[in-house]
Amino acid sequence: MxxxxxxxxxxxxxxxxxxxxxxxxxxxxxxxxxxxxxxxxxxxxxxxxxxxxxxxxxxxxxxxxxxxxxxxxxxxxxxxxxxxxxxxxxxxxxxxDFEGFFAKHKMVKPFIVRDDIDYNSPVELIQTPKELAKYYNYSLCIKCGACVSVCPAAATSEDYLGPAALVAAYRFCADSRDKDCKDRIEIISSERGVWRCHSAMACSEVCPKKIEPAKAVQLLRRKAIIHSIKKLFRW
Ligand code: SF4
Ligand code: FES
Structure with missing residues (x-):
């Protein structure tokens, strides 16, 4: 051929x-x-x-x-x-060049945040199958960049976090073991974040792992709105 x-x-x-x-x-x-x-x-x-x-x-x-x-x-x-x-x-x-791609991942803190764990005597963080199901699909991301390559918002805005980083943000915000999603919500609510998405859905069509990044963006938008309301009323 x-x-x-x-x-x-x-x-x-x-x-x-x-x-x-x-x-x-x-x-x-x-x-x-x-x-x-x-x-x-x-x-x-x-x-x-x-x-x-x-x-x-x-x-x-x-x-x-x-x-x-x-x-x-x-x-x-x-x-x-x-x-x-x-x-x-x-x-x-x-x-x-994937440097910017991984820098954006880093911005959303793609790890479990806890300040109540003594790493000298670690304990098992138990999770139910139901809790696992909330984020499992999003944990399958292999950081291939296919979603970013078809994203019209990523094409026109270098600052936009992009679908892959937002998948990572949702994956950790939805994890019951994570105890502080505030920093992630701040960045995904900023001008770099979820409101830049045009809902073109192209990311979900091409993802080789069938992750649906567009759905993660929608779920994060909900979290961003709740966060803003709480901030407004100092909840
Ligand atoms: S296309 Fe899918 S697997 Fe690849 S980076 Fe995007 S969300 Fe992750
Ligand atoms: S070589 Fe690793 S995903 Fe293709």
């Missing part, structure tokens, strides 16, 4: 085609490795786990963001067009 790859050498962007001898069961990622190992060692792309867990191989395939390691070539039309994710700065070929 023909692979048409959008390349970038640091200065110029250009298209390059490669013929890959594909066979049933091959993924796009395996084809990229074939190209790099046999046809062109200068081709850059990112990948690690090869099994849909690390989130590093997301690229645009025939116009849609997908995990290269989970995309079967047999399901695609020839030629297969591979491009870097939109809404990210391209560093080289298919490798994009």
């Amino acid at each position: 023909e692979f048409r790859i959008r390349r970038f050498d640091g200065e110029n962007s250009f298209w390059q085609s490669y013929e890959v001898p594909t066979k049933k069961g091959m993924t796009v990622l395996e084809c990229l490795y074939y190209i790099r190992d046999n046809l062109d060692s200068t081709l850059s792309f990112r990948a690690s786990c090869r099994m849909g867990i690390c989130g590093s191989c997301a690229v645009k395939i025939n116009g849609k963001p997908k995990l290269a390691c989970e995309t079967q070539v047999s399901e695609l039309k020839n030629p297969i067009v591979v491009e870097p994710l939109d809404n990210f700065k391209v560093l080289k070929d298919l490798v994009v």
Whole structure:
């Protein structure tokens, strides 16, 4: 099959085609490795786990963001067009800059906040299946960036936290073990936060883990409103 790859050498962007001898069961990622190992060692792309867990191989395939390691070539039309994710700065070929993406994750404190735990004698934080179900789906995010790449709000506002960071914010705010969501609510209520979302829902369509970031944004909006009312009345 023909692979048409959008390349970038640091200065110029250009298209390059490669013929890959594909066979049933091959993924796009395996084809990229074939190209790099046999046809062109200068081709850059990112990948690690090869099994849909690390989130590093997301690229645009025939116009849609997908995990290269989970995309079967047999399901695609020839030629297969591979491009870097939109809404990210391209560093080289298919490798994009995730620095801002992870900086936004950090802003929403993607960890359980407790100040009542003595880490010298830790205790188990028991959780019921019902409590787990409240956030479990959102904990499956693999930080691949596919949702951000199709988000119209992220495309027009560099400051916007974006769907992935908001998924992380909701995941921890909804966790019964977390005891202080205030800082997260402050940032998700700010001009960087949930009110920037246009409700285009594109993020939910492309998420390879079927997480529905758009739903997380709606749920956070509810929390933001409750927080504002409480603040107003100094509850
Ligand atoms: S929410 Fe889905 S699309 Fe977005 S980073 Fe997480 S796994 Fe990827
Ligand atoms: S290589 Fe890890 S998700 Fe594709």
